[in-house]
Amino acid sequence: MDIRSSFESLDKKFTSFGGLNGGGITRLLYSDEWSNAVHELKHTLEKEGFEASFDSVGNLKGRIEGSKYPEETIMSGSHIDTVVEGGHLDGQFGVLAALVAMQSLKAEHGQPLRSLEVLALAEEEGSRFPYAFWGSKNFFNLAKSEDVNDIADGEGINFKAAMNNAGFDYRNEDNDYSYIKSFIEVHIEQGKVLETEQKAIGVVNGIVGQKRYTINLKGEANHAGTTPMGLRRDAVVAFSKIATELTDKARTIGDPLVITFGRVDPVPNTVNVVPGEVTFSIDCRHINQEALNDFAKTIDDCIRTVSEQEGVEYDINLWMDEAPTMMDESLVKVVEQAAEQVVGSNDSKMMPSGAGHDSQIFAKYIPTAMLFVPSINGVSHNVTEETNIEDLVKGIEVLKQVLYQLAYEE
The missing domain is CATH 3.30.70.360 (Alpha-Beta Plaits)
Known part of the structure; x- marks a missing residue:
C-alpha cells in the first residue's frame, strides 16, 4: 500500500466537507458539513474493515480487533472539527494519519495482537460554541450538560438543539476507557520551530x-x-x-x-x-x-x-x-525511537507543544504521546495552512512504526 497516495486521496475527499472556494475548511461542530464528514468517515472505516461506531455525542471510533490481547487497545486520532476558515490539516491530519497507518499495518502484517482504534473526536476547537474539548471531555466523562445547556452559536442556535439536529444527545451513561492501553496523536506543529531548525519530526514531551x-x-x-x-x-x-x-x-x-x-x-x-x-x-x-x-x-x-x-x-x-500536561515518558521514548528509525536521529527534535490539544485531556487518564510534523511558515488556523507532503508521509510512517511496536510486538 502506498501511504502517500492513500493519504492524498482521503485528504482530498474529506477536505470537500466544509471546503471553501479559496481553500481551507469551515467545519463546525454539529453543522451539516461536520455531520456529512463524520458519516462519510464511518462509511470509509467500515469499507476498510474497521468496526465503526459513534458514542452519544458524536465521537467516532473505528476498531480492528486484536488476536491475542483484544482487551488491550492502542488508539490514535484527533479532532474532526475546524475553526472558521481553517486549514485542511489541523485535526483532520491526525485522524487520517491514524487511518492510513492502520490500513498499511493491516495490509502488511494482518491482524494485530492488540486491538487498534482510530478515533475522530467530535470537537476540540470551541469555534462554534464557547466550549472547547467537548469530544475528549465527554470521552472521559468530564463534560456536563449544565455547562452547555444555555450556550448558543453566533446565530443564536442553542447547543442542545444543534446537537439533536445532528442526531446526537447528551451522554446518558459514563464511557468506559479502561481498555485503552495507549493514545498517540499526530498533529501539525502550528509553529515555525521545526521548519526553522529543518527537522522533520517533533517528539512532544509535554503541552504547556x-x-x-x-x-x-x-x-x-x-x-x-x-x-x-x-x-x-x-x-x-x-x-x-x-x-x-x-x-x-x-x-x-x-x-x-x-x-x-x-x-x-x-x-x-x-x-x-x-x-x-x-x-x-x-x-x-x-x-x-x-x-x-x-x-x-x-x-x-x-x-x-x-x-x-x-x-x-x-x-x-x-x-x-x-496546568501543563506531560506526556508518558515510556511512550515518548517509543516515539523518539520510531522517529530515529524513519528520519534519523538528527532530523527529529524533542519539544513542548505551545498549543492545546486533545492529548492534554487524554494524558490525565491514560498513557499518551504526541508527534508533530512541520508547518510551512508556521501558519495554522488559516486557509493557507500547509505542510509538504513528504513531511506528512514521514509523520504517518513514524506513527505506523509506533503502532507496530505497541500493537504487533509482544
Whole structure:
C-alpha cells in the first residue's frame, strides 16, 4: 500500500466537507458539513474493515480487533472539527494519519495482537460554541450538560438543539476507557520551530500550561483637547505600559514563556476622547508550572503598580488556569525511537507543544504521546495552512512504526 497516495486521496475527499472556494475548511461542530464528514468517515472505516461506531455525542471510533490481547487497545486520532476558515490539516491530519497507518499495518502484517482504534473526536476547537474539548471531555466523562445547556452559536442556535439536529444527545451513561492501553496523536506543529531548525519530526514531551485573563481598567473619559496630560486618567496609556512591561519581562526570561495581548477594547474608542476604560486579554503559557505561577504573580504586580501610577481602577479575571500536561515518558521514548528509525536521529527534535490539544485531556487518564510534523511558515488556523507532503508521509510512517511496536510486538 502506498501511504502517500492513500493519504492524498482521503485528504482530498474529506477536505470537500466544509471546503471553501479559496481553500481551507469551515467545519463546525454539529453543522451539516461536520455531520456529512463524520458519516462519510464511518462509511470509509467500515469499507476498510474497521468496526465503526459513534458514542452519544458524536465521537467516532473505528476498531480492528486484536488476536491475542483484544482487551488491550492502542488508539490514535484527533479532532474532526475546524475553526472558521481553517486549514485542511489541523485535526483532520491526525485522524487520517491514524487511518492510513492502520490500513498499511493491516495490509502488511494482518491482524494485530492488540486491538487498534482510530478515533475522530467530535470537537476540540470551541469555534462554534464557547466550549472547547467537548469530544475528549465527554470521552472521559468530564463534560456536563449544565455547562452547555444555555450556550448558543453566533446565530443564536442553542447547543442542545444543534446537537439533536445532528442526531446526537447528551451522554446518558459514563464511557468506559479502561481498555485503552495507549493514545498517540499526530498533529501539525502550528509553529515555525521545526521548519526553522529543518527537522522533520517533533517528539512532544509535554503541552504547556495556560493562564488566560480578562483585564478591565477604568480611568476617566475626557476631552482630548482640553485635558492636560498631567491631569489625565487614560486607560489606554495604562494598558500600553502594562503590555510593554510584561512583554519586556517575558523576553528577558525567554523561551518557552510566551505572553499575548490578543484583544483590546477601548471605550469610547473615538479619536477625540481620552479613553476612560479598556478591557483586554492576556494569554500566558509555559511548560513548567512553577515558572507559569511565578509569571502570573508578575502579571498581577505589574497591573496593580501601573494602575496606581496612572490613577485607574483595575479588575483581574483569571478565567482559564490549565496546568501543563506531560506526556508518558515510556511512550515518548517509543516515539523518539520510531522517529530515529524513519528520519534519523538528527532530523527529529524533542519539544513542548505551545498549543492545546486533545492529548492534554487524554494524558490525565491514560498513557499518551504526541508527534508533530512541520508547518510551512508556521501558519495554522488559516486557509493557507500547509505542510509538504513528504513531511506528512514521514509523520504517518513514524506513527505506523509506533503502532507496530505497541500493537504487533509482544
